Amino acid sequence: MAKFTFNMPDVGEGVAEAEIVEWHVKVGDRVEEDQHLVDVMTDKATIDIESPVAGVVTQLAGEVGDTIAIGAMLLVIEADGEVSEAQAEAAAEQIEHDMSDADEADVAPAPEPVQDEPAAAPAPAVPAPVATAHKVLASPAVRQRARDLGIDLAQVKPAEDGRVRHGDLDAFLAYNAGSGFAPSGKPRADEAIKVIGLRKRIAQNMAAAKRHIPHFTYVEECDVTDLETLRAQLNEGRGDRPKLTMLPLLITAICKVIPQFPMINARYDDEAGVVTRYGSVHLGMAAQTDSGLMVPVIRDAQSRNLWQLAREIGRLAEAARTGKASSDELSGSTLTVTSLGPLGGVATTPVINRPEVAIIGPNRIVERPMFVPDGMGGERIAKRKLMNISISCDHRVVDGHDAASFIQGVKRLIETPALLLVD
Structure with missing residues (x-):
């Protein structure tokens, strides 16, 4: 029997510590080689750590939610046999290799949140x-x-x-x-629930966004009656193509208007004092999962047609829900859209996905009576489908006039949906 001290491996440049998300063993448990011991989360990914030796657990470094420095003791195992220094080093190197490959595995890093989530009802x-x-x-x-x-x-x-x-x-x-x-x-x-893992990352990122960014929000009402009619017509003849929701149509409108307002599709490095305006629209799409809010990214959204957008939205949403979204698919967005769908409410004030400078929030579609032209120079009352669109902006980079003008441009396209189908 020999005592084997298992230290937190070095997981890559810039990573100094990892948070314990879940222990799968306790003191006194017998473990076998390659048995799942603990889940830890770094700034890059959530990692499953397995045992390099067989034996009995005699000591754990901390509780769920605690952070462990790289190189510090993670747990101690009373190994069945002698563990040479070379074996210990080989085990640590193997785990470091596994963790360095996390970005390519079916493990998603904690994304930055983009919207105030509805508060949980208190017990x-x-x-x-x-x-x-x-x-x-x-x-x-x-x-x-x-x-x-x-x-x-x-x-x-x-x-x-x-x-x-x-x-x-x-x-x-x-x-x-x-x-x-x-x-x-x-x-x-x-219930007292410890804030750990992805929920902790979301809390930290949301607090940082509100602390550093002076937000302002602009809301406009849009008549989407004709857009919904067009969407229904396109879905009737879609064949084996994915069903269109409102989101691909809205994204198309956004991408058509963005070239006139490059300050919207940007990221602000406030430490360097540099705003980068992007030529391509890498659109973040807020997706609710069992683990929390994730933001997969539609690359080059401006180059995709409605059906391609619908297919990519479905693929990314499924990857986020099942935890199979890669690091690349959850990073690099230049603008984000967040929607609660039928739960969208009358208006929202979404939180910016830092370091982006704007976030767009379509709200719930409702039917209300409106005055519309009667074709004879007068007006009549008709039932119309209406939807509010919210945009929150970083006031250090985007002026109120620019935000309002941008949304007015989007409004014009979705209220005249034939314009979405022409170059």
Whole structure:
């Protein structure tokens, strides 16, 4: 038997530490060679670390959410046999090699968030029982149920021998049902959830974006009735091509207008004081996954037609959902579109995907009455499909007039959708 100290491997230039995301073993567990030990996250990727030796775990470096410096002890294993220095070095080199290949594996790095996500509904608080003025006779189970229901046992009249029973609680609830006392449901226990992994990266990036970027948001209403009609017509004859959603049409409009407003399709290096305006539109597409918000990138969106955009949107969304998006597919965007689809709300104020300088948020389509030309010089009321488009911009780089003019250009195209199909 020999003690084997497994240190955090060097994962590449510029990486000084890694965060523990999930332990798959505990002290006292027996592990075999190549058994999955722990998941760690660096700035580049989430990595599965496997055991280089067989033995028993005797020490772990920290808990989930802790950060471990490169070269520091990760865990200690009491190995079955002697572990030579050469074997230990070979094991570390193999893991370093595996981790350096993470960008090409089916493991996605933490993306920068692009939009304030809807806040999770807080867990309902457990009602605090009211203090009683005198001791009430009741079993522990009855007392616990009364606490869960927020009932003061002193207010419950026992049916016999002065002891409150479950039947007395039922009678109390039935008597007070008409007064609104009856609870709407059993309360859940409070939860304390440690912020780790991708959620931690999202929190850090979002805070950095709001801290460094002076945001402003502009919202415009667009009539998409004719655009929706065109979309339905195109889908009817699509054959084996992917079904068109609103997003490819909106992206096409954005790419057609961008050349007139190059300051929108840009990235700002505030440390160097340099704004880079890009000729190609590498469009970030916010995608919700079980792990959190990811932003896969549609490369050269301006060079793709509607069907090519629809196919690439579907491919990237699936890769993000299944955790198979590569590092290249999750980086390098120059402008981002974020949409909640039918949940999009009336208007949004999305957070910029730093270091980009703008983010566009289409909102929910709603039907409302509008005054429209009647063809005889007057107006009539008609049911129309309306959608608000939001844009948040970095006010250090983009002026309000430019942002408004850009959205007006997009509005003109989507309200006259035939223009989307011509050069």
